[in-house]
Amino acid sequence: MSELRWHPFLEEWVVTATHRQDRTYHPADEHCPLCPTVPGGPMTEAPFQDYDLIVFENRFPALQLDPAEPGVLGTALSPVCPSEGVCEVVCYSSRHDATLASLPLLQTRKLVRVWRDRTLSLGALDEVAYVFVFENRGKEVGVTLSHPHGQIYGFPFVPSVPSRTLAAEDDHWKRTGRSLLDDWLEEETAAETRIVARHSEFVTVCPVFARYPYESWIVPTGPWTSLADLGPEGLDSLAEAVHSISQAYERLFDAPLPLMMALHQAPTDGVARPWTRLRVEFLPLRRTREKLKYLAGVESAAGNFLTDTLPEECAVRLRSALASR
Amino acid sequence: MSELRWHPFLEEWVVTATHRQDRTYHPADEHCPLCPTVPGGPMTEAPFQDYDLIVFENRFPALQLDPAEPGVLGTALSPVCPSEGVCEVVCYSSRHDATLASLPLLQTRKLVRVWRDRTLSLGALDEVAYVFVFENRGKEVGVTLSHPHGQIYGFPFVPSVPSRTLAAEDDHWKRTGRSLLDDWLEEETAAETRIVARHSEFVTVCPVFARYPYESWIVPTGPWTSLADLGPEGLDSLAEAVHSISQAYERLFDAPLPLMMALHQAPTDGVARPWTRLRVEFLPLRRTREKLKYLAGVESAAGNFLTDTLPEECAVRLRSALASR
Incomplete structure (x- = not known):
């Protein structure tokens, strides 16, 4: 269940996404869902033996292009809407222990081109009003997957x-x-x-x-x-x-x-x-x-x-x- | 050094307070600065053998009634002001291991009266525009002293x-x-x-x-x-x-x-x-x-x-x- 609820005191949307409670949480390195799939092993988010840089939809998205109808009725002061939008994950490298800083400059050149490409593609959707590119880095920020990656949200509103x-x-x-x-x-x-x-x-x-x-x-x-x-x-x-x-x-x-x-x-x-x-x-x-x-x-x-x-x-x-x- | 710097993109004040970098940080229980002073021991913030509920000025205040002049010049877009105001600490009990929940209701009755009293006293000061009563609870929130306490800020602006x-x-x-x-x-x-x-x-x-x-x-x-x-x-x-x-x-x-x-x-x-x-x-x-x-x-x-x-x-x-x- 995912929906947008209006906060009338702060005049901003709150995104409820209860399915995210069960998202993958600090898996062991050998079970990293962002590493390439090992032949004979379980399928990861990257069904290839290697990759350069990949973008795919978040498996536990807070926003979706075809969201379910909200589970609660809104009120006059706090309307509730379907949580339309897009949540994507960008893996910077197939190397599990890489960081944005340790990758060659060439890889960062590719990355900013991916950001631009996704901005154009997501921004062209009627459902998207704002493309937000970001990275959470480090478990102290709440990162649950240590593989080097960032995220791109196509928000249905300007945050x-x-x-x-x-x-x-x-x-x-x-x-x-x-x-x-x-x-x-x-x-x-x-x-x-x-x-x-x-x-x-x-x-x-x-x-x-x-x-x-x-x-x-x-x-x-x-x-x-x-x-x-x-x-x-x-x-x-x-x-x-x-x-x-x-x-x-x-x-x-x-x-x-x-x-x-x-x-x-x-x-x-x-x-x-x-x-x-x-x-x-x-x-x-x-x-x-x-x-x-x-x-x-x-x-x-x-x-x-x-x-x-x-x-x-x-x-x-x-x-x-x-x-x- | 403490000063207010204007954030022109968010239109809010940022409080710099570099002396807070050295504030007391997770002391051992026997060196708690909020416990009553033990006869013959070092003086704590509470120079009594016992107390009921006390309020005193924060030793590392972000805001002060007589602040130093700012250390940098402001600009047209980002003016800098002295950080006038008041930062107080409220100890809920002399018992180091108490919590707001474990104290008798009578103690909470006293506490809300302290909040009201401080709201009236600080609110009457020309320097104070807003009295903010709060508590950070738990080391995960960044609390550096585990003794049960809250804080009261007399802000010179509405936060x-x-x-x-x-x-x-x-x-x-x-x-x-x-x-x-x-x-x-x-x-x-x-x-x-x-x-x-x-x-x-x-x-x-x-x-x-x-x-x-x-x-x-x-x-x-x-x-x-x-x-x-x-x-x-x-x-x-x-x-x-x-x-x-x-x-x-x-x-x-x-x-x-x-x-x-x-x-x-x-x-x-x-x-x-x-x-x-x-x-x-x-x-x-x-x-x-x-x-x-x-x-x-x-x-x-x-x-x-x-x-x-x-x-x-x-x-x-x-x-x-x-x-x-």
């Missing part, structure tokens, strides 16, 4: 965080006629201190308003609103930026760094938003080698972040992690 | 979540002339299935739009906007509701239940909001006895919750946990 960001960008554009991200990147470029890396068409920055420890954003220097706007050079530059910051995060502590990677881009609902910008956010959950960052009462229930790491200092450490290659 | 809720309530009131919470409670009362417990002046409900597993809200049957509006009967009824749902959560799994408890109430900025309502939210982080709920990419980066537990079923289990006493 809550991008929706708030788009409202702020729209507001800024109405007031100034400019893109909020362009203006902010100008400020960061002038300040210089929080820039982590420059690539031909993207810049990696620890934003002055970072919420997570070592948070960084990969942002474009051109007016690109989504992956759809990127040509081969732009895609290669994005791949280089993703590859290089991923390596910096692996080197930062001598311990795996749990994090979320999230690609925000323009909705696919057909409305033109020339003032929004594509960006990739990296949201790590470790504040020191030993200590995790928890999102507790202040962050989760009040909604404001407490951070004990300064982005100015995080940028210095990330730059030196990059230089140490 | 992000209550601010969004207030906007939705204001909007509903402008459209209908009614309180959103009153209308929603009418719907839940008619449906009946998600009501967990009724007390003289409060009702405990698993909301139809619950985001967390076993999430429940304690909401008033009268037009109370904050703790300040409650008389002795209302406070006793609230204490009974808090006490009883806390016991239900302790019995739900044979394992400690990590959760956040958050009291939302009207801001103290002097603006009248007769349409808002006081409520206490319980946000558990365990979806089965063995499995934790993680807020990963979809919840944290996209902002919409996936939930694999239905509030209808959670209410049944919480009612039977209550009946099993």
Whole structure:
């Protein structure tokens, strides 16, 4: 059973998906459902002896193109809808112990092309209003399969965080006629201190308003609103930026760094938003080698972040992690 | 160093507090800083041989009445301000191994009176716009001191979540002339299935739009906007509701239940909001006895919750946990 329920106090959709309670949970390495199928062994999600990079539908999808009718009736204040949409899994490599950082740059070049391809394909569906590309990395983030993979959700609505960001960008554009991200990147470029890396068409920055420890954003220097706007050079530059910051995060502590990677881009609902910008956010959950960052009462229930790491200092450490290659 | 930095894309404040990086972290029981001071031993936060219930300023405050000047300059898009405000700690008992559920109801009656007293005192300060009462419970939520305690923040702004809720309530009131919470409670009362417990002046409900597993809200049957509006009967009824749902959560799994408890109430900025309502939210982080709920990419980066537990079923289990006493 999966359905969308409206939260009238937060004005956002909640996705119930009870079948996900039984999803595959930390299987032993030899039973990894994302590894290639071993001849004579049980069929995995990858019915091949080897593969390069694959995308397939999530076996426990929160959103589906042909969802069941909701199991409860909605009310006037809390309407309930079928959970239309798409949930896909992207395996970065057939190697079980690989990571985005350890793969050759060529593999990341392919990956960003997969992201773009899926954005175009899913975005063309009537059921999809927003294509969200992301990765949960590390068991501390709740990852239940350790094989290197990311996810792509085709949401039937614009999710809550991008929706708030788009409202702020729209507001800024109405007031100034400019893109909020362009203006902010100008400020960061002038300040210089929080820039982590420059690539031909993207810049990696620890934003002055970072919420997570070592948070960084990969942002474009051109007016690109989504992956759809990127040509081969732009895609290669994005791949280089993703590859290089991923390596910096692996080197930062001598311990795996749990994090979320999230690609925000323009909705696919057909409305033109020339003032929004594509960006990739990296949201790590470790504040020191030993200590995790928890999102507790202040962050989760009040909604404001407490951070004990300064982005100015995080940028210095990330730059030196990059230089140490 | 502590300061407020404006996040222009989410339009919310981020609180940097670097001195919190060194805060007391999982001390051994015999070095608990919240236990009474042992004669001849080191002074704890409680310089008495015993105490009933105490409130004191957090030794590692994110907000302070006399904050230092910010260490960075703000920009046009991301202004930086001193982090004015108050952070207090409330110890529920001198007993190190107590919990809110295991304490006598009388202690909870005292506790809600402390909450009210602090709401009035902190709310009267010019520096404070919102009094947020909460508890982080369990090391899975990031609690670093196991002694039973909650916290009270006097924020210099209305935090992000209550601010969004207030906007939705204001909007509903402008459209209908009614309180959103009153209308929603009418719907839940008619449906009946998600009501967990009724007390003289409060009702405990698993909301139809619950985001967390076993999430429940304690909401008033009268037009109370904050703790300040409650008389002795209302406070006793609230204490009974808090006490009883806390016991239900302790019995739900044979394992400690990590959760956040958050009291939302009207801001103290002097603006009248007769349409808002006081409520206490319980946000558990365990979806089965063995499995934790993680807020990963979809919840944290996209902002919409996936939930694999239905509030209808959670209410049944919480009612039977209550009946099993």
